[in-house]
Amino acid sequence: MSQKPRIERASFADGVGWLSAGGDLMARGGAPLFRVATVLLLFSLLQLIPIIGLPMLLILSPALTAGMLQVFHEIDRGREFGPASMLSGLTDVDARRRLVSIGVVFIVGMFIATVVFVGWISDHIDLEALNRLMSDPQALNQDPTQLFALFEDISGFGTAAIVLGIVGLVLAATYFAVPLVFFWRWPVLAALVFSLRAVLVNWIAFLGFGLVVFGVLLLLSLMISMFGGILQLALGSIGTFLLQFLIILLSLFFQLLLAAAQWRAFLRVFPVGAEPEGPVER
Numbered sequence: 001m002s003q004k005p006r007i008e009r010a011s012f013a014d015g016v017g018w019l020s021a022g023g024d025l026m027a028r029g030g031a032p033l034f035r036v037a038t039v040l041l042l043f044s045l046l047q048l049i050p051i052i053g054l055p056m057l058l059i060l061s062p063a064l065t066a067g068m069l070q071v072f073h074e075i076d077r078g079r080e081f082g083p084a085s086m087l088s089g090l091t092d093v094d095a096r097r098r099l100v101s102i103g104v105v106f107i108v109g110m111f112i113a114t115v116v117f118v119g120w121i122s123d124h125i126d127l128e129a130l131n132r133l134m135s136d137p138q139a140l141n142q143d144p145t146q147l148f149a150l151f152e153d154i155s156g157f158g159t160a161a162i163v164l165g166i167v168g169l170v171l172a173a174t175y176f177a178v179p180l181v182f183f184w185r186w187p188v189l190a191a192l193v194f195s196l197r198a199v200l201v202n203w204i205a206f207l208g209f210g211l212v213v214f215g216v217l218l219l220l221s222l223m224i225s226m227f228g229g230i231l232q233l234a235l236g237s238i239g240t241f242l243l244q245f246l247i248i249l250l251s252l253f254f255q256l257l258l259a260a261a262q263w264r265a266f267l268r269v270f271p272v273g274a275e276p277e278g279p280v281e282r
Contacts, residue, residue: 007194009205018212018261036083036085039086058107058110062099062174067086098188105173116163172200176198179270228246
């Protein structure tokens with residue numbers, strides 16, 4: 001590396017404030033953010049393609065995240081932005097290659113976690129009975145305790161900890177890797193290693209951030225549950241459609257909010273900012 005980065009230690013209070021700081025950044029973006037959200041919505045439709053849709057979306061997710069970070073970078077600098085900013089992670093050929101590599105690392109890590117989880121579950125649950133139950137919604141609705149009965153004998157905290165550990169390592173390694181690769185032009189491996197190091201150094205800040213995110217998600221789920229029930233009772237099938245539309249809008253909003261918070265976290269933990277001063281892969 002031509003320059004060793006400085007990783008700052010953020011406090012618990014810093015982590016708690018990242019989401020609200022991201023909300024402030026979104027408020028400064030104004031109406032043009034709706035065009036950005038439209039682009040994000042169009043890409044999310046990839047998951048509707050059978051078999052390959054979801055893996056394709058996951059591989060492209062780091063490039064889409066980089067585009068969202070570019071949007072908030074420009075908002076932070078008081079510059080104009082639009083759909084082209086959102087697509088910058090895909091239109092920059094050199095960055096796209098590295099970002100797609102991060103997407104592959106993410107998929108491989110999650111695949112390993114899934115294999116371990118399925119292997120653990122299959123040792124404790126009758127998968128055939130579970131499949132029969134899930135394929136008969138009416139029976140499940142009449143006696144939901146059947147589902148809970150299948151999970152009664154589950155044990156093996158160690159395996160569950162391994163699965164959560166793998167997921168946590170993958171998320172930590174990719175969290176800052178995206179901006180390091182996109183803005184600082186770092187090699188993928190170096191970005192993954194320093195991202196993991198930065199998250200571990202700032203675990204207390206991410207604990208605060210995680211608690212806030214969990215609280216917001218819990219609040220949103222309660223609101224959707226209450227409001228959705230009212231809509232479905234009052235409007236029937238139209239209410240169901242409106243509820244689904246509301247969920248889509250909220251998910252897009254929350255994706256942008258998390259990206260704005262990620263930008264704030266990046267600036268706090270890597271105080272050099274978003275200028276390309278890191279090593280460039282030749």
